Every structure is written in C-alpha cells, then in structure tokens.
Amino acid sequence: MPDATRPVPKERRPGRGAASRETGRFERHVREDVQDGWDIPEDLPVLRTFVSDEVARSVINYVRSPDLPFDRSLNPYRGCEHGCIYCFARPSHAYLGLSPGLEFETRLIARPNAPQVLARELRARRYAVAPIAIGTNTDPYQPIERDRGIMRACLEVLRDFRHPVAIVTKGTLIERDLDILSDMAAQGLVRVGISVTTLDAGLSRRMEPRCPAPARRLAVIRRLTEAGVPVRVMASPMVPALTDPELEAILTAGRGAGATSASWIMLRLPREVADLWQEWLQEHYPDRAARIMGHLRAMHGGEVYSSAWHKRMRGEGPYAQIIAQRFDRAARALGLNDAQPPLRCDLFRPPARAGDQLSLF
Template sequence: MSEHPVQKSHRTPGRAAASNPDIRFDRFTAETVDDGWARDEELPVLRTEVRDETARKVITSNSSPDLSFDRSINPYRGCEHGCIYCFARPSHAYLGLSPGLDFETRLIARPNAAEQLRKELSNPRYQPKTIAIGTNTDPYQPIEKERKIMRAVLEVLRDFNHPVAIVTKGTLIARDVDILAPMAAQGLVRVGVSVTTLDNAVSRAMEPRVPSPAARLRVIRQLTDAGIPVRAMVSPVIPALTDHEMEALLQACAEAGAVAASSIVLRLPREVADLFREWVAEHFPDRATRIMGRVREMHGGQDYDPHFGQRMTGQGEWAAILRQRFRLATRKLGLDRSLPQLRTDLFARPPQPGDQMSFL
C-alpha cells in the first residue's frame, strides 16, 4: 500500500464507484499517487465511452440452480446506471476493464445482436425456451435511447413468437409497449421492475443514473395498463439502510399494478465488496459498521457466500426475519404468486429469403 494518497485524474459526478480496482487477471498493477505537486487546473469530468463489439454468439446459456432460466441475452456490457451494489461488476474484468468506474463509464454495445439472434433462432436445431434479458446489465440503460439495440432484439423475438422475460430499472421500456403489449396478449412476455428504495436521496447515491423511484412506479403502471404482467423486484435488500422499507415498497408496487413480487438480499461478489464498503463509508459513515456487520451475518461471517441456495436469500436469524416479513407482506397484498409460464408452442421461424414456397 502506498504511503501517498491516490491522485484522482477526473471528477466523477453522478457515479457510484469511487475508484477503479485492479483487474484480477492482470499480472501487473499501477497506482497514481499524489506526490504533493498540486495541479491548478480543474480536473475534467469522467465521461461515458461506448465502443462496439461484433457479437459472434448472442444467446448465453447457464446451468445455475438458483436461476429460473437457462439462457439470456445482453445487448450491452457494463452499465451506465452505476448501481454500487451490482453483482455484474466483476464481469467487466473479463474484458480487461475494472469493475469500478470502468463498469459505469466504459461500455460495450453489441449493434449486431438482433441480426445474430435471428441467425441463432433460425437454426433448425434450436429449441425455444424463455430468454431472459437484463439479468446481468440493464438493456434499458441510458445509451439504449440512441442505440435501440434492445428494441431491435425485441422485434426479432416478436417475429419468431419467442418468449422473453425482461428485468430493468429503466423507464425507457415504456417506449417499447407497442411491441411488448401484443406479445403479452399471446403469453410471450413478462417484466420485472426493480425498485430498491422509496427514498430519493438514497437512490441517487447508490444507483446514480437510474430513474427515480417514483418514475419506476409510474412505468409499472404504464406496463400493467397495457396488459403486460409486472413483477416487483425489491432487490437488493440492504440491511440497516433499506430493509425497513420492505413493506412500504411492496405496497407502493402493488398500488402501481404489480401482480407478483420477489426479493433478494444484498450480495457482494469479488470486487463489489470493496467497492460497496468504500461507498457506504463515504455516504453513510454513521451506519457503515452496522451495515457491513449485518451483511456478514447474513453470509456466514463473510462479505459474500457464493454457495447455491444461499447466495440470494442469505442465512441466519436476520435473513430469516427478512424472508418472514416478505412472505407476510406479499400475502397481504396479493403478490405472493408466481407468474404463469410463458408459451413456447407459438414459436415459428418466419420465412427466410430463398425459402421454397409451400404448396399447401
């Protein structure tokens, strides 16, 4: 550890992470330190950079017993929403980028995702099952407004009558109601909207570029009014910071039209633990020790327990109390149900250029 304070090279307004942790796959590390020669000029603002990636495969498979889906799509890598607690941050290290500020500011767009998806769904060996989108990074983060990659992906799924489950914090999803509503009428769509807190100040600090809690409640109403089933995702629950809001959050989501709910406790894999600890010490110094103590209590004395069956729900007395509160509240509000399975029997490959016409 250097004896000098770290020298910042940029100002970072609207960012949750305060630093760029080393990339765990790099052989060497570097640190810029303040050598005492103060600079007179004002530091530049750290801006978002986006570069394109040509996707050679767009449907990703998984076999996790903790997940309800076995395939997913990520139109983007990295996420400008910048949620400090995001479990997807460590995935940026595989790109040679840091899970810290790089994850929020150095984004990868996959402009050919829809074209590649059409090819993969057209494969005669492909068997349809629900595709999840938004389970890693948010498909409706700010750059989607201009890039429209998610919309293009939805157009392909619509053309194939393919089921899709979407998770988002972004209100931009309302733009695509014209696609989603007809698909929902066929049993091909469900949406999960994540609402972590009703406190604007807490939300702005921990998820700085996410629409406000009130805006997310409004988009739940917009979707449900269009006939699109919405699950309220009260996730993650942060002990000693947002856990006291659970019942109020669920009630607000139910009043907005949500028909089901889910909840996951805070989990801090790999670099996320240090980033979160750094963040909570800066923004909530009066309760930082208590928050991290509760986190470790729910994860077997560690910042994170990666074991299947426990990493999402936590363990111990505190986690059990949260689960009981969630069950009671969802039962009272009528949110204690699972959404019906999406249909796969409607899947059909649309005619392709060069296909022989049927005489039937």
C-alpha cells in the same frame, strides 16, 4: 495516463456510483497515484461515458446455475451507465481488462449486431425454445439504448419468432417499446420485472445515481400493466439496516401501481463489489457501515458474501429469516405471492425469409 489512477476525486465523478477505478483482477500491472515531489495542480476533466462496439459471435448465453429460474440470457450491452454501486455484474468488466469500478459505468460496450446474431441462433436446427432472460446482468434499457436501439431490435426479432422473453429493468425506456410488448403479452410471450430498491429518492440518487427515480419506476409499472404486460415488483437488493425497513412499503407501492407478483433478493457482494460497496458506505453512511456489514457477515458465515447455490440470493441466519418472513407475510396480504404466468413456448416459429419454400399446410 491520469484516467487510469485511483482514487478519483469526488468532483470528477458527479452522477457516478463507484468512487475508484481499481485495476481488474486479471491485469499484470496496477496503476496508483504517487507523489513525485512536484506539487503542480492539474485541472482534470469530469469523467464522461465512452461507448465502443463489439462484433458479437454469439448472443445467447446458456446458464447452468441451479438456483436461477432461466437457463439462457442475452445482453445487448456490457457495462451499465446506471452506476448502481451494488451491481453484482461489475466483476464481469474485469474480463475485458477494465475496472469493475468507475470503468463499469463509463466504458460501455455495445453489441450492434446482436439482433442479427440472435435471429441466426434461433434458426439453428438444434435450437430448443425456452424463455430468454434479458436484463439479468446489465440493464438493456440504460441511457445509451435511446440512441443505439439494440434492445428494441432484439425485441423485434423475438416478436417475429414468437419467442418468449422475461425482462428485468429499472429503465423508463421500456415504455418506448410498449407497441411490441403489448402484442407479445397478448400472446403470453413476455413478462417484466421492475426493480425498486428504495422509495427514498435521495438514497436512490446516491446508491444508483443514473437510474430513474423510484416514483418514475412505479409509473413504468402502471403503464406496462395498463398495456396488458404482466409486471413483477422486485424489492432488490434488500440492504440490511438501510433499505430493508422499506420492504413492506415497496411492495405496497408496487401493488398500487398494478404489479401482480413480487420478489426480493438480499444484497450480494461478489469479488470486487465488496470493496466498492464498503468504499461507498464510508463515503455516504460511515455511521451505519459497521452495522450493515455485520448483518451481511452474519448471513454468510462470517464472510461478506458466499456464492453457495440456493444461499447466495438470500443469505442464512435469523436476520435473513426475518426478512423472508416479512416478505411472505406482506406478499400474501397484498396478493403478490403468486408467480407470474408461465410463458408460452408452443408458439415459436421462425418467420419465412425471402426465397424460402413456403409450407402448403
């Protein structure tokens, strides 16, 4: 089974972020390339994206993390073709028996019945309304959404139920749904965060190979704000000694495009992401790898990452404090230091179905 081996030659993975396909941590067997004594050249194909369907039993995922501003999320897809090498969601692919490396980008799972399941869960008698976060794990507007339309169908459900939603994305496909988003924004039911990691198109192409270019993301911010949708520019993740020099420039560009608030998160390297990231550094920035990893270790007590609540997003120590101070100063100067307006929960009401008894009042 050649496609399960690692490492993968560069010519087989154009437009991909990860360089390898390491076996998931829950698998009993590990596959590796070995020399068997036969020097027979093989023309192996370029890696393609494969999408399989999952029949979801539930779609609202309740989150108990005390350092997150939401308590529930929804994911129309598992895996993400954007291929951001730093994506902290990569380890979740190991639960599917797949590699958090290249298979996270090439073996995608769609959940086509998500809109129907969402509507069912919102109608449950015990359901208590609160904003649903979408895009906090994998991007709902990744390329396959163009054909599948699962995110749009979920938005239609949320609109019909008048349910609040917070969306995070790098994808330009969100512009397709401006008709729904503008209606929801007029009712105080939606806000959006657009992630801008760097303004350098070349760095972006290497680090997040199938994402829209930075300038295109800024154009998305402009279109959303012109349609009345509140937008936060997310300088995330900040990579020490690689992208953090751009922090002020990113915030300035976001403000110029119409963003009304901003946020930042430090690079996070949980589980398999740490090895994948260091492998990427050695391929693209070997001269800077030691410096970048040194800063990260200094921010996490000598480790490449710490998952401690209230520390994992920003890190600790002088370097982390300097970036936080720079962000605060720039955000205040640009008028981006105010939080986005709270989403309304008082409008929530399941729509009537055929055969329902209508209310007299």
